[in-house]
Amino acid sequence: MKILKFEIAFLALIAAFSCKEVKKETNEAKEEVEEFMEEAKAEMNEEVTTIKFMMEPKSDSEVKGEVTFTEEDGKVSMTANLTGLSEGEHAIHIHQTADCSSADGTSTGGHWNPTNEPHGKWGAAEGYHKGDIGNFTADADGTANVEFSTDEWCIGCGDENKDILGKGVIVHQGVDDFTSQPSGAAGARISCAGIIE
16 A cells, blocks of 8 residues: 555656646747747848839930849838940939830939929038939949938838839939039930839
8 A cells, every 4th residue: 555655656746747847848939939939020120122123225325224222221222233324424313203205214204302402412411302312433334333322212111202112213414513403414314214113
């Protein structure tokens, strides 16, 4: 009888110990799942939006290329790779609409200027358009790479003062002088693309 009681007590001790181990393993598994969920949430909050489109020649030019806009951590970066340019400086701007239907690119309207500022160099205290990207230099072979980044744009956020969707990108034959109103006297529109998602 004593042996039976001892065996029962021993089995109860083993069962209690096993339950503690199972509970410990369950808690560890639960912590791992919670950690995984937190990491997944953080990754979702760091979503990256990218749109790419092709520039098409306008005004009897041969200027074309690819433009990429990427939004990450509240900042939009633009990269343009262009060919067919004449050597030297050219202007690039974001214009009001994504309509590149006209032969001279004028269907895109004027510079994108949702805050009704005067035209100027990006960041100027006197004011500047949200589309006033500025000038870039083409090599002797007619190629150019343009990079620009700002937290004053967004892609598809719905804020009319920041959202670049539905706008047009225009490359000009000439240089933006940053003073002539309303467009910087940058000359003919030689390449165009619409920013469409």
